[in-house]
Amino acid sequence: MDGIQKAVIAVDGAKVSFGAVKALDGVTLRVMPGECVGLVGHNGAGKSTIVSVINGGLTPQAGSVASDDERLERYGINAARARGVRCVFQELSLCPNLSIVENTRIMHRDLGGFGWRTRAQKIIEQSLDTVFPGHSIGSSRAVGDLSIAERQMVEIAMAFSDAGIAPRLVILDEPTSSLDASLARQMLDHVRRFVAAGGSVIFISHILHEILETSDRIIVMKDGRVVAERPAHGFDHHGLVEAMGTVAKEGTGQRLSREQAAAPPILSHQAEGLSFKAHEGEIIGLAGLAGHGQTELLLALHAAQSGNWRPERDPLVTFVAGDRRLNGVFELWSILRNFSIASLGDLSRRGLILAKEEETKGADWKRRIEIRTPDLHNRILSLSGGNQQKVLFARALATRAPIVLMDDPMRGVDVGTKQEVYKIIREEAARGRTFVWYSTEMDEVRLCDRVYVFREGRIMDELAADAVNETNIITASFSGVPA
Amino acid sequence: MNPFLRLFETPWIWSWLASFIVWFLTIMVTLGASTIGVSQAALTFAAFSVIVGLGQMFVITLGPGNIDLSVPATMTFAGTVALKLMNVENGMILPGLLVTIAIGLVVGLCNYSLIKALRIPPIIATLSMSFIVQSAAIWTNRGLRIKPPSALADFTTSNTLGAPNVAIVALLISILAWFLLEKTIYGRWISAIGQSMPAARMAGIPVDGARLATYLFCAVLASVAGYLLACFSGGAALNMGSEYLLMSIAVVVIGGTAVAGGDSNVPGIWGASLFMFLVVSMLNTYGLGAGIRLIMTGLIIISVIMLAGGRRASIR
16 A cells, blocks of 8 residues: 555554543544545444544554655644645534634644734635635634634635645544535535645544545545545445444344333424423433434423422423533532432431431442442542442432433443443333433444434434344434534 | 441541640640640630531532631621610510621522522632621621620520530530431431432422522521621621631531532531641640741641541542
8 A cells, every 4th residue: 555655644453442442443544635534434443543643632552644655653733734634524613703814823833923914814815715615704803703604614724724834634533514515515525625735634524425525535444443445436335334333243232122112101392303302111222423413302301391480399301411520419419319310309308318218218229229239328529430430320220210211321440330220220120110211332222212313413213123223323313414 | 346436437526526636635735734724715715616517518518619718707797787776785586696696697689699690610609799798797796896795795606514505506406407417307408418419309309498508508607607606706707707708618528428429427527626626726725836836727727637638548
């Protein structure tokens, strides 16, 4: 693959792990001048991590980064920029209080000196005119006043702009997610022009037809590894979806397909797209790419059913947080108090807490769910993350609420704990409890009786019984064109 | 761990230790002759700080940003209106108290309405509320100084079994506050809200209800303190609440309540209130000039907070 040309960036055997999670497991990837590389993969496949390695934000624990056949020992964000590596992020990275011109000055450090405004204005306007001909964005406007699409356009134009160091490799991480079809078209055309002129692009998108028609070569990642790499014409839509999914063996953990549609309905919610319905004793999965509206639905379900002014006598829903730090644990408290807070209504008489019953119930659940601690009066933070999560599960399950909402609660939980919790969920569901479970992990989604697949904040598809499998979920999450 | 060492892990021990040392140094000047006098005076004046401090403590427990700056104005307004209503008649004592409590409820309700409906941060909302309340007090007062009913004046200035009556009232309120905080669901709720509002909401706690109740409680305690103080000092004055703005916050902090919320304790309020009075009287006894006295007060308070804060950090 080396050829006569030297790779703009060559990553060799990069490994990155965050604690027990392997984000990259030996990724080798090279980008040649004059090519556009498409990068696809499901949640947590390692796309963002490899981007961070290439733009210098993250140093891999093993493996090397080379540029122009020159191994770079001290590679960082500044070294990357000096070599013409530019990045357009998913999260918009411009300063909203500054004007477009001023943001240009921040991006290009050597723009300083007398009269920088004029020069910066010339550079950014030229770039905007090239990438998005016919745009109507005044470069003196503050970024905060721009619409989200305009901001994204400025960001893209910024990455392609030339002030001293010409861009050689531009990384586009889902650049079209907030652009409409015609603007996306303009951008993709510019990518082709840029590549034809000898530049390189790494293009990440969940819209597969964009990837297929724009890239020269497509790399498919899964679980921190490159699982397929072929010229773009070697893939079609279907083949790409399959490549993203087929690595995990089908049938890990036998699915007990249970048809619960006959059970009485207990909750319904009119979201955007398909409407949401839940039946008694059902385990409902919320799937799709991360951050496409699943958490919002859970919060809406919770908010619709709980009072902010008066305590609920018989709450209908209870919630298991995924982001423990943000909306889960009470850090100053003991394990017991963290456990009992949601069921205090049952553990009290006329507002008075019955300490004995609280102790008994705590000890009971400690045994049932095996919280590993010598004493429930120890502080919650003395527990490992997995055990804290178990406490949160126990908190929710100990209430009388018939519906349990779960917001990707297994994040950072070890495998053993997961299996224990899965078992408890199945037992409780068999007793008639309903679970609404948002998960980014395919194995967990496959445990559900019925799955709603989300895209762009709406429910796109509903899969039931045997239709709940990886291929169908990935197909649904990647289908459709952005609005 | 033995019980004695465990005592040193409680957050309130430092304020008690500090006030005991200062008390001891003060009575030593007169070689013990002033023991009873100093103690009674300390208990009397501490009582008012305790009552307003307890209310402020509940509000601060609600978490970062929660504070009630309308305490002094509420005290003044309640004292003024109650004395005017009672009009030196002993028969009007109970209606006066009821009106006092009603004033507290109204101020608390207004405070939380501003915070919730207009989304104003508590520090601004309660401060602007305090201007309105203070103006109302000026308007009702009109420079008149009405004496309290004689029975009430006697009650607030005399002792029962050697203990000042106001201190006994403060003790009863403290027991109620301790009970609310440690034994009831409400206490758990406000502690949970103070640690993390999103987590409290997701745990099914009626966050707004609990916060409203807390602001009401604080304002009622402030107005009751104003009622007692006006009777104790022989009439309401327009500036009678002013020193309690800093005082109510200082006793909470020195008492070992977490300023970041979620963790509070009642005994610390007593230790801190006694300490705040005793420091000033000690420096007075030693005959220091006004400037030195203020500087010393500041330095001593800072060192007590540092001691208590250091202990907290080491436990984490």
